[in-house]
Amino acid sequence: MAEEKKEKKKGNKLILIIAILAVLGGGTFGGVYYFMNKDNASQPVVIQEAFFEVGEIFVNLSDEGSKRYIKLNLSISYDSKNKDLAKEIEDKKVVIRDIAIFYIKSCKAKDFEPANEAVLKGDIIARINQKLTSGLLKDIYISDIIVQ
Template sequence: MAEEKKEKKSGKKFALIIVLLLIFVGGGTFGGVYYFMSRNAASNPVIIEEAFVPVGEEIFVNLSDENSKRYVKLNLSLSYDKRNKDLAAEIEQKQVVIRDVAIFYIKSCKAKDFEPANEARLKGDLISRINAKLTTGVLKDVYISDIIVQ
C-alpha cells in the first residue's frame, strides 16, 4: 500500500511537471510571436503610391430606369499602384476594353444607383468588372468626376 501511494505521488509530480512545462513553452511562444508581429507591423508600413489614368472621353449613356428616359454623363479615372509598370502598359493597351466594360456596366444601372449611399457598391462593382479583364495587376480605385444624372 505504501508503494501505491509513492507511485501515485510520483505520477502526480510527473503530470505537474508536464503541465508546467507546457504552460512555460506556450507562454514563451505566445510572447515571441506577439513581439515579432508588433515589431514588424510598426516598422514596415506599406505605402502604395497611386498613379491615375483617365478612361478616354466622357461617358454619356442612357440608364436602365423603366418608364422614364434617364441618362448619365460622367468622366472616369482609374488608379493603380504606380510601381506596377506592367499594369500601366496593360491599361493603356486595353483602353478600349476598359471603356467598353465601364459603358455597359453604367448602362445597366438605374438613377438611384448614383446616389451617395450606393457609391461604394457602384465603384466596387465597376472595379471588379474591369479587374476581370486585367492580367498584370489590379486597380486600386475608380474616381468619378463631372457627373450629371438627368
C-alpha cells in the same frame, strides 16, 4: 514507506518537468507572437495610387418611359508600384472603356444618387478587375457628372 517516497519523488519530478515545459512553451509562443506583430505594426502598408483616365462617357440610361442620359468623366486608380498592371491597363484601355460604358448604360438615374455611389463604383471595379491579370484596381473616381 520507502516505495511511497520513491513514488512521491517520481510524481514531483514529473510535475516539475511538465511545469518547465509549459513555461518554455508559453515563453516561446509569446516571443514569436510579439515579434511577428511587432514587424507588421512597424511597417505600415502604404499604397501610392497612380491614375488612368478612362475619359468622358456620354450615354443614355435605361430608365423606362423617359429618355435620360448621363455625362461623366471616369478615372481609375491602381498601385503605382505595379508596372505590369500599368502596362496592362494601357493595353486594355478599349476593354476598360467598353466595360464602363455598357455598365453605365444599364443603370437608371437613381443609381447615381449619393447613397448608391459605393455600389456603383464597386460594380465597375469588379467588372474591370475580371479582365485584369497583373493586379487589381484600387478605386474609381467620377468627375463632372451630369444626369438629365
